[in-house]
Amino acid sequence: MPLLAHAQPSTPLVPPEPMPHFEQVFRQYVAQVCRSLRTMGVSPEQVDDAAQEVFLIVHDKFAEFEGRSKLSTWIYAITYRVGANYRAKARRQPRLTSLEEVHVASAGSPEQALRGKEAARFLEHFCSRLDDGMRDVFVLCLLEGQPCVDVGALLGMNVNTVYSKVRILREDLRAALARHHRVEGQR
Numbered sequence: 001m002p003l004l005a006h007a008q009p010s011t012p013l014v015p016p017e018p019m020p021h022f023e024q025v026f027r028q029y030v031a032q033v034c035r036s037l038r039t040m041g042v043s044p045e046q047v048d049d050a051a052q053e054v055f056l057i058v059h060d061k062f063a064e065f066e067g068r069s070k071l072s073t074w075i076y077a078i079t080y081r082v083g084a085n086y087r088a089k090a091r092r093q094p095r096l097t098s099l100e101e102v103h104v105a106s107a108g109s110p111e112q113a114l115r116g117k118e119a120a121r122f123l124e125h126f127c128s129r130l131d132d133g134m135r136d137v138f139v140l141c142l143l144e145g146q147p148c149v150d151v152g153a154l155l156g157m158n159v160n161t162v163y164s165k166v167r168i169l170r171e172d173l174r175a176a177l178a179r180h181h182r183v184e185g186q187r
Helices: 022-039 044-064 071-092 110-128 132-143 148-155 159-186
Strands: none
Touching: 022 044, 022 071, 022 132, 044 071, 071 132, 071 148, 110 132, 110 159, 132 148, 132 159, 148 159
């Protein structure tokens, strides 16, 4: 008789939560994927195509998702790789369009729409000065709120490096905002 044949697990095994249907996943993540792709530097004309590519991959690999990470982290990993491919293509065929041009005004006032466009323009300018690695950390950690541990795993970076980049990015963003407000105040 094997030594552990009579042993019972100390806690009952809980079956994993059922996987949501692909349609639910699509509805839940499509806006975030599009926003991430755009802030990663994918041109507005290509965001729909890139998002479609992300969700084609998600659909094709959905049954293989093992749950070793959160579903959102897995989708962001796919989004990151697709976005990186589109950025590489754009470097070979450069054509930039501003976030301002694709900013869709909410149902709010024209003043709110203008502030939204100005914020988009500011963020685009800020991101355009970052190298790809810093931009990826900015988008994933600061804009999308992904945990630094997950971002480190996704980007193949030491988690302490990610934390350091986040600290630097926050300082740079504060300084850029202060400069922006000083210039706007002088107008």
